[in-house]
Amino acid sequence: MRYELFSVSGDHITTFESAWRFQEGEQIFVHDDQTKRNFIIIRLTHDVFQQNKHVIRLYCQEKKVYASKSESS
Secondary structure (H helix, E strand, C coil), X not given: CEEEEEECCCCEEEEEECCCCCCCCCEEEEECCCCEEEEEEEEEEEXXXXXXXXXXXXXXXXXXXXXXXXXXX
């Protein structure tokens, strides 16, 4: 399934494919080269387009991730 991750204010964060069926209340960790961001799914919507294209939009609230002392050294 194709997912699009948005902040609750509507800012697009990322797009990805996954067989997992995400639900409201689940946490998602988004990794890039330098950072890891933590999101809680607040709501989700389904967009169905012509030719059977289906996109699930996850609207999320970002949580602050605190690094432990050993990670920040």
